[in-house]
Amino acid sequence: MEDHKIIELYWARSQQAIAESEAKYGPYCRSIARGILDRAEDAEECVNDTWFRAWNAMPPQRPNILSAFFGKLTRNLSLDRWRKERAAKRGGSQxxxxxxxxxxxxxxxxxxxxxxxxxxxxxxxxxxxxxxxxxxxxxxxxxxxxxxxxxxxxxxxxxxxxxxxxxxxxxxxxxxxxxxxxxxxx
Structure with a gap:
């Protein structure tokens, strides 16, 4: 599905928006989250949180580049989780x-x-x-x-x-x- 149609689904508050986002951008967002987080479960949770954040952001936001929008959400959520874990562990990760x-x-x-x-x-x-x-x-x-x-x-x-x-x-x-x-x- 084209990006503008996915955005329209978010604006229409259709649950299909999340399914279409996952289908098109799930692997991309997972690769970002997995690059930051050690555990696959944490990465998956951040990707799921990405769709939730997108749901809450649209409307009022209407992203120009949906992949960048999802990528930034995933990256920020993953970094937040990484910082939280790092505060507990104080490890030297990638x-x-x-x-x-x-x-x-x-x-x-x-x-x-x-x-x-x-x-x-x-x-x-x-x-x-x-x-x-x-x-x-x-x-x-x-x-x-x-x-x-x-x-x-x-x-x-x-x-x-x-x-x-x-x-x-x-x-x-x-x-x-x-x-x-x-x-x-x-």
Missing amino acids: VEVALHELEGCLPDHRRPDEELEASETAALISAFLRAQPELDRRLFIRRYFHLESIAALTERFGLTESQVKSRLHRTRQKLKLALEKEGIAV
Whole structure:
């Protein structure tokens, strides 16, 4: 089913919206959740929560890109669950490693104007990524949005571990410079 028809089902408050979302985007959302969470049961629960959140968000929201909307919901729900589990365990998972890699090139958001700066920073990062070569952009998004492991990236893109790490490092360095150039304290 086409995305606009699925959105119309949500707006019409039809239960079929959830079934159609699951059929079209379930595997995509599961792959995001499984990349963040260790347990398949937790990932499945986050995907189910994605449909619930979507149900509550539409209306009033009308997403432009349904896959991105569902992906972001799933990612945020999965990260929330991961943080909750991490607080209890204090382990060093793949997610923690990926987020730690980004710390050096993203600004610290503890100032009062944090919301405004966060949206400006997000726009700058988006523009920066659009200007990068496709492979570097895809690696960056897969690593830092989907939180895929280095091993998964090497397999997905047919690169060596060293090539993936090097490309990610160079992209992070370029991002840091681009943000600093725009006056964002990193």
